[in-house]
Amino acid sequence: MSTSTKVLIAVALVAAAILVQIFVLPYLGFGAGHEMSIMPTGRGFTYDFDSGAAFHSNDSRFFYFATRDAVRLMNSNDAAEWHHTLHFNNPWLSARGDYVAVGEERSGRQVYVFNDSGLSFRITMENPILSFGVNETGFLSVIAQYEGGYGIYVFNEHRTSTPLFHWDIFYDLVTPTHVEVSPDGRYVVITIVDLSFNVRSSVQFRYMNQWDAWNTDLGLFATQDFPGEIITALRFMDGNRLVVATTSRISGFQLGPGHAVSRELWTINLENAKTHIQFYGGTHFAFAVGDRLLTTMGDGDPVGTVRIYGVNGNPTGRFELGRRATHLRMGHSAVIVGGDRSFHAMDFRGTPLWEHTSLFDTRDVLFLDNTNTILIAGSNQAEIFERRRIREEYREFDFEFGIQEEVS
Numbered sequence: 001m002s003t004s005t006k007v008l009i010a011v012a013l014v015a016a017a018i019l020v021q022i023f024v025l026p027y028l029g030f031g032a033g034h035e036m037s038i039m040p041t042g043r044g045f046t047y048d049f050d051s052g053a054a055f056h057s058n059d060s061r062f063f064y065f066a067t068r069d070a071v072r073l074m075n076s077n078d079a080a081e082w083h084h085t086l087h088f089n090n091p092w093l094s095a096r097g098d099y100v101a102v103g104e105e106r107s108g109r110q111v112y113v114f115n116d117s118g119l120s121f122r123i124t125m126e127n128p129i130l131s132f133g134v135n136e137t138g139f140l141s142v143i144a145q146y147e148g149g150y151g152i153y154v155f156n157e158h159r160t161s162t163p164l165f166h167w168d169i170f171y172d173l174v175t176p177t178h179v180e181v182s183p184d185g186r187y188v189v190i191t192i193v194d195l196s197f198n199v200r201s202s203v204q205f206r207y208m209n210q211w212d213a214w215n216t217d218l219g220l221f222a223t224q225d226f227p228g229e230i231i232t233a234l235r236f237m238d239g240n241r242l243v244v245a246t247t248s249r250i251s252g253f254q255l256g257p258g259h260a261v262s263r264e265l266w267t268i269n270l271e272n273a274k275t276h277i278q279f280y281g282g283t284h285f286a287f288a289v290g291d292r293l294l295t296t297m298g299d300g301d302p303v304g305t306v307r308i309y310g311v312n313g314n315p316t317g318r319f320e321l322g323r324r325a326t327h328l329r330m331g332h333s334a335v336i337v338g339g340d341r342s343f344h345a346m347d348f349r350g351t352p353l354w355e356h357t358s359l360f361d362t363r364d365v366l367f368l369d370n371t372n373t374i375l376i377a378g379s380n381q382a383e384i385f386e387r388r389r390i391r392e393e394y395r396e397f398d399f400e401f402g403i404q405e406e407v408s
Helices: 003-028
Strands: 034-046 054-057 062-066 070-075 080-085 092-096 099-103 110-115 118-124 129-134 140-146 149-155 165-169 174-181 187-194 200-207 220-227 231-237 241-246 249-254 263-269 272-280 284-292 305-310 315-320 327-331 334-339 342-347 352-357 362-367 373-378 381-391
Touching (some): 054 362, 062 092, 062 099, 092 129, 110 140, 149 174, 165 187, 174 231, 187 231, 231 272, 241 272, 305 334
Antiparallel strands (some): 034 381, 062 070, 110 118, 129 140, 140 149, 187 200, 249 263, 305 315, 334 342, 342 352, 362 373
């Protein structure tokens, strides 16, 4: 064996030993003195506390940052990919996948829809906008408030002046609360609250295009009633399955070819009130548990329990926070749940990934590139944190925000 070959082998062995010491031994219980912890990166920015700052991430290093005067697509190096100026007093953000809609609910008349390339389209209404939402394929739904009624509209980038769908409601004590458009643009689902006698919610299933709706009453092909319940969330999942969450249950329905009406697939009866509910893509949803419902007889889950389900209605995992949850987010097939300033991440089986306690009140915490990279937003500042290996003796030290710049 030549001398040069022996030198190369020796170098390779030394390098392998170093890698084992750094990356393998700590996980096997050796090399005590190093552990993983959520650490600040020094990358961040500030904003006015009354700017209405809101954030959205879609499992990538890019995230949307919206305020009353602008929308930006930021990267994990806290640089803006693009910037679009707005003028709103009280902005509201609706986000789904790669799309974000920004407008003002209850007073505004314009909504801007963005994707990762910038502005996709803008709509202007003649009447005040009560609420709006965008789906993962860029369909914008709007509930406008008339004098004595409501108008429901659906737009996309190809139809901004003339809606794809329009339906007016002129009934006393009847209010539309949610509108959900299927990703393929075929169905519009509308929730109605009727206060005329007893509280009752209903879900109306309608076709959006005229070819499907030609032999129906304004496209209506099914109605599902929820007596004594208020609908709190509505979401299309994979395979045109619809999840409907109320104050006392969560149900799944099937829409699609071969079904003249909607078909209920499963129901989860709740023992406790939901404090939050979140959806991940078209595959999973999670909710946090609050106080026990007065209408139930069982003990229910401890307050702060997170329950995770697949789109088939089967549970995949659970996690007990041990206190009331004030924050819930999903991303990268994982969940972030928080109470006060303490946050925990877990996978969809409920297996803990990490925990972190902030030194300040937080407005939002969300995943960026992966489950080890997060954005923590406070009342007037945001910073990117990463899960890193640190020496144990440094654990006792806490780190403040290392803000680099102010975003204007």
